[in-house]
Amino acid sequence: MRNTLLAIFCLISATSIAQNKLVLNTDLGETTISKDIYGHFSEHLGRCIYGGLYVGEENKLVPHINGMRTDVVNALKNLNIPNLRWPGGCFADTYHWKDGIGPKAERPTIVNSWWGNVTEDNSFGSHEFMELCRQLGTEPYISGNVGSGTVQELSDWVQYMNFQGTSPMSDLRAQNGHPEPFKVKYWGIGNEAWGCGGNMTAEHYADVYRQYATYVNTSWEKDSRIFKIASGASDDDYHWTEVLMKEVPHSMLDGIGVHHYSVIDWSKKGSATDFDEELYFTTMSRAYDMERIVRGHATIMDKYDPDKKVAMMVDEWGGWYDVEPGTNGGFLYQQNTMRDAMIAGMTLNIFNNHADRVKMANLAQVVNVLQAVILTDEERIILTPTYHVMEMYKVHQNATLIPMHLKTENYSYKGKSLPAISSSASKDASGKVHVTLTNIDMNKSHDILVDLRGEDFKTVTGRILASAKIQDHNTFEMPDKVKPKTYSGAKLQSNKLTATLPAGSVVVLELSK
Numbered sequence: 001m002r003n004t005l006l007a008i009f010c011l012i013s014a015t016s017i018a019q020n021k022l023v024l025n026t027d028l029g030e031t032t033i034s035k036d037i038y039g040h041f042s043e044h045l046g047r048c049i050y051g052g053l054y055v056g057e058e059n060k061l062v063p064h065i066n067g068m069r070t071d072v073v074n075a076l077k078n079l080n081i082p083n084l085r086w087p088g089g090c091f092a093d094t095y096h097w098k099d100g101i102g103p104k105a106e107r108p109t110i111v112n113s114w115w116g117n118v119t120e121d122n123s124f125g126s127h128e129f130m131e132l133c134r135q136l137g138t139e140p141y142i143s144g145n146v147g148s149g150t151v152q153e154l155s156d157w158v159q160y161m162n163f164q165g166t167s168p169m170s171d172l173r174a175q176n177g178h179p180e181p182f183k184v185k186y187w188g189i190g191n192e193a194w195g196c197g198g199n200m201t202a203e204h205y206a207d208v209y210r211q212y213a214t215y216v217n218t219s220w221e222k223d224s225r226i227f228k229i230a231s232g233a234s235d236d237d238y239h240w241t242e243v244l245m246k247e248v249p250h251s252m253l254d255g256i257g258v259h260h261y262s263v264i265d266w267s268k269k270g271s272a273t274d275f276d277e278e279l280y281f282t283t284m285s286r287a288y289d290m291e292r293i294v295r296g297h298a299t300i301m302d303k304y305d306p307d308k309k310v311a312m313m314v315d316e317w318g319g320w321y322d323v324e325p326g327t328n329g330g331f332l333y334q335q336n337t338m339r340d341a342m343i344a345g346m347t348l349n350i351f352n353n354h355a356d357r358v359k360m361a362n363l364a365q366v367v368n369v370l371q372a373v374i375l376t377d378e379e380r381i382i383l384t385p386t387y388h389v390m391e392m393y394k395v396h397q398n399a400t401l402i403p404m405h406l407k408t409e410n411y412s413y414k415g416k417s418l419p420a421i422s423s424s425a426s427k428d429a430s431g432k433v434h435v436t437l438t439n440i441d442m443n444k445s446h447d448i449l450v451d452l453r454g455e456d457f458k459t460v461t462g463r464i465l466a467s468a469k470i471q472d473h474n475t476f477e478m479p480d481k482v483k484p485k486t487y488s489g490a491k492l493q494s495n496k497l498t499a500t501l502p503a504g505s506v507v508v509l510e511l512s513k
Ligand code: AHR
Pocket: 043, 088, 089, 090, 091, 191, 192, 316, 364, 365, 370
């Protein structure tokens, strides 16, 4: 009795003093969080493909199946990787797909002019990409070459990958060992057409898109349909989205991209591991810009597409810093710290909460480039803090978004403020509710009261990703310095939950009835 009274007293005090409060209407969810929000991106850039994903069929050092490294494939399968974008990025608009098919010895080499001017031997091409996707059990997303390609070339590629019957391209595919169509659903019509994809104006690209989309139409069955994605805006270039939404008939536009990187300053990005609070706060501000950017583009899309038929695809996002000292400047290889875990936790919460419009997102990039989930060094790999966030958040994939209201204290630095806590919540097919909470305040833990409404919950369990310092990261020598642990900081009573979120932490809670 005494204990019960004490618990009730504690709960009442927690309720009345709570500065951070999350109200969840667990019975009112309607929107599905597309699993594709948890997508990845693989470009012919640095050691992403070569060395990172693919080590070649003859490799004797690194265990592989058909050239795809087994350790990386298994780690990505553990994320339930829903889709993989390829071959770029900027590389996509220089890529001529016919260079990457047929006997490897006969494939021509090219110069990868965007990324370090290295020689690309085309040993990883369409068939290898599809083999990787098969092993991963993931949906391929191909970005076509618009910047330096032709309509015919892209139309042929789609026919090569998808056509079921007899045709010049499907016959060629069969000749190369794959009679069955690959059934590629997602096709990007160029990449960053405003920049490396051709330096076009929005108005010009809208016309180019219409032309390409007319001929990118080979499905694998009569009633199947490919999903066409327009190269989208950079950051808050709302004019770009406005023009595309207005000028392109929606019957030929399934998705429109958006790219946003959390960069401190394009001319001075700073070290991935050696940063002070000033730089940390700036990175967090850039990451938090995603909320404004998604809202801004969504508002324009709502104007032209109130039924939300056209998907927003944030097909490049993540933190971008200086390359690791001593590595090739064109390879974009960077370490990944708890700061990146904060970017990931906050950004994924933003995407989840905009699941009515954001249907796909692709972290840049999957291995060894920018905010990678995996880093490799010959036969060794490490899972980064970002990997662990993706793994903790995978419970949201295809779950129902729970409507919520969050009141949070600020994380302030030199007179500037950001919301300290971000959150999202979902209910899975079995009725379990998952709540993800990220506290970006690197100096202070925050208590939060979660008010569960609509259903009764009996138990709570959780996991946490936290580390002593925000600069902490995994290395090949200490691969498990940062990894999720069991979380015991949450107490549940009478549908009121209290939790303490340590400074710079990501928490996932599971609530059962
Ligand atoms: O992810 C690196 C590059 O960033 C991509 O190739 C390009 O699309 C973007 O500018």
